[in-house]
Amino acid sequence: MSAYLLERAWVDGRVRDRVLVEIEGGRFTRVTPDFSPVEPVSPMVKPPSPMVKPPSPVVEPPSPVVEPVETLRGLTLPGFANTHSHAFHRALRGRTQTDRGTFWTWREQMYAVAARLTPDSYHELARATYSEMVAAGFTAVGEFHYLHHAPDGTPYADPNAFGQALIAAAADAGIRITLLDTLYLSSGFGAAPEGVQRRYADRSAEAWRERVDALTGGDHARVGVAAHSVRAVPAESLKVLAPYVDQGAPVHVHLSEQVQENQDCLASHGVTPTRLLADHGILGPMTTAVHATHLTDEDIALLGGAGSYASFCPTTERDLGDGIGPSRRLRAAGAAITLGSDSQAVIDPFEEMRALELDERLASQQRGRWSADELLAAATSMGHASLGWADAGEIAVGHRADLVTLDLETPRTAGAGRDEHTAVFAAAAADVRRVMVDGVIRFDGDSGAVGARLAHAVEALWR
Numbered sequence: 001m002s003a004y005l006l007e008r009a010w011v012d013g014r015v016r017d018r019v020l021v022e023i024e025g026g027r028f029t030r031v032t033p034d035f036s037p038v039e040p041v042s043p044m045v046k047p048p049s050p051m052v053k054p055p056s057p058v059v060e061p062p063s064p065v066v067e068p069v070e071t072l073r074g075l076t077l078p079g080f081a082n083t084h085s086h087a088f089h090r091a092l093r094g095r096t097q098t099d100r101g102t103f104w105t106w107r108e109q110m111y112a113v114a115a116r117l118t119p120d121s122y123h124e125l126a127r128a129t130y131s132e133m134v135a136a137g138f139t140a141v142g143e144f145h146y147l148h149h150a151p152d153g154t155p156y157a158d159p160n161a162f163g164q165a166l167i168a169a170a171a172d173a174g175i176r177i178t179l180l181d182t183l184y185l186s187s188g189f190g191a192a193p194e195g196v197q198r199r200y201a202d203r204s205a206e207a208w209r210e211r212v213d214a215l216t217g218g219d220h221a222r223v224g225v226a227a228h229s230v231r232a233v234p235a236e237s238l239k240v241l242a243p244y245v246d247q248g249a250p251v252h253v254h255l256s257e258q259v260q261e262n263q264d265c266l267a268s269h270g271v272t273p274t275r276l277l278a279d280h281g282i283l284g285p286m287t288t289a290v291h292a293t294h295l296t297d298e299d300i301a302l303l304g305g306a307g308s309y310a311s312f313c314p315t316t317e318r319d320l321g322d323g324i325g326p327s328r329r330l331r332a333a334g335a336a337i338t339l340g341s342d343s344q345a346v347i348d349p350f351e352e353m354r355a356l357e358l359d360e361r362l363a364s365q366q367r368g369r370w371s372a373d374e375l376l377a378a379a380t381s382m383g384h385a386s387l388g389w390a391d392a393g394e395i396a397v398g399h400r401a402d403l404v405t406l407d408l409e410t411p412r413t414a415g416a417g418r419d420e421h422t423a424v425f426a427a428a429a430a431d432v433r434r435v436m437v438d439g440v441i442r443f444d445g446d447s448g449a450v451g452a453r454l455a456h457a458v459e460a461l462w463r
C-alpha cells in the first residue's frame with residue numbers, strides 16, 4: 001500500500017484541501033479530504049505534520065507495513081482521457097503549414113508519413129507520442145487505428161502487427177490504451193482505395209472482422225472498433241459493426257467533420273451521415289461520434305436520443321479549419337462530450353477543455369456555456385467511460401489510481417486562483433509535474449527525456 005497527501009485536489013466535483021489517498025493494487029482504497037493530523041483516519045499511518053514534508057510514517061505492529069506518505073504540492077486532478085488519437089500524426093506537427101497550409105498540404109504530408117511507417121518505426125513513434133500524452137496528464141488514449149498493412153496492401157504475417165505495436169507502445173509509455181481498430185474499405189463513397197490507402201483497407205468487412213477478433217487486450221489495453229467514416233465504409237458494410245454496438249464495446253466513427261462529407265452522403269444515400277449510422281444500428285450508448293461538427297437538428301436529436309458520445313477535438317478542428325460543432329446542444333439533447341487530440345497538432349488536455357468553451361463563446365456570442373467542472377468531467381470520467389474504462393477518471397475509492405499534479409506557481413498558474421478554474425482557464429500541459437497511472441508514477445517532470453524521444457522517433461521518419 002502507498003499513501004499520498006494531496007495539497008489540493010478535485011474530488012467529487014470540487015477542489016478540496018489536504019486529500020489523503022491510499023492506494024493498493026493500483027486502485028484508491030481510501031480518499032479522505034480535509035485530512036486532519038489530529039484525527040488519523042487510518043490506524044496504520046501516523047499523519048504528517050501540515051507544515052513540513054511529512055516524516056516517514058510510524059508503523060504500529062502488527063499492522064501491515066505502509067510506505068512513506070508523500071505530499072504532492074499543487075492541484076491534483078484525476079487522469080485525463082484522450083478519446084481520439086492518431087498517434088502517427090505527431091510526425092506532422094509544424095510541417096503542414098507550407099503554401100499557407102491547405103487541407104491538401106496536410107493530407108499529402110500525412111500520407112507521406114503513413115507510406116513510410118513499419119511496425120517497428122511506428123512502435124518508436126507511438127511510444128514517444130504516448131509519452132508526450134502522459135507528460136500532459138493523459139492516462140488513457142483511444143487510438144483510432146487505421147494503418148494496418150504492408151505498403152502494397154498485403155497483410156503482414158501477423159495481420160495485427162501495427163495494432164500490437166501500438167498496444168506495446170502504450171505499455172512502454174505507461175498509458176492505458178483502447179485500440180479502436182478501424183474499418184476502411186473505400187477512398188470515398190465506393191471508390192477503390194488507392195496509393196497509401198491500400199495500407200488502410202481490408203479485403204472486405206468480413207476480413208476486417210476476423211482480423212479484429214484476433215486482437216486481445218490486457219490490463220492496460222482494451223480492444224474497440226471504428227468505422228473510418230461514411231466516406232470510407234459503404235453503407236451495406238456498416239452492419240458489420242452493429243454486433244459490437246449491441247455488445248457494448250466502444251465503437252467510434254468520424255462524423256460530419258466537413259460539409260463536403262454531408263453533401264456527398266446526401267448525394268449517395270439521400271440521408272445525412274448521422275441518419276445513415278442510425279439506420280444501420282451504429283448509434284448506441286458506447287458509440288462515439290468523432291468531431292460531430294456539421295449536424296442538423298435531427299442529427300443532434302439522434303445522437304442525444306441514443307445517449308452516444310461526441311468526441312470533440314478543438315485544437316485539430318481549428319488547425320484543419322473544420323468549423324465549430326454544437327457541443328452544448330448535443331449535451332442538452334442527451335449526448336456526452338469527450339475530448340481528443342486527434343492530429344496531435346497540440347497534445348494538451350487543458351487547451352482542449354478551454355477550447356470547447358471558448359469556441360462556444362465565439363459561435364454563440366455568450367460566455368459561460370460550459371462550466372469548469374463540466375469540462376473537467378468531460379475530459380476525465382466521461383472520456384474514460386467512453387473508452388471502456390468506467391473505473392477510471394475520478395479520485396474515488398475503487399477507481400484506478402491516476403493522479404495528475406499541476407504546479408500552481410508557474411508563469412501561467414501563479415496567482416490564478418488555485419482551483420478548477422486555474423486548471424481549465426490558466427494551466428497548460430507544461431505545468432504538469434507528476435503523473436501517476438494505475439498507481440505507478442509515469443512522469444516525474446522530466447520533459448527533456450520526452451522531447452529527446454520524440455526528436456529521435458520523428459526525425460528518423462523524415463530522413
Ligand SMILES: [Zn+2]
Nearest residue numbers: 086144254342
Ligand atoms: Zn481523426
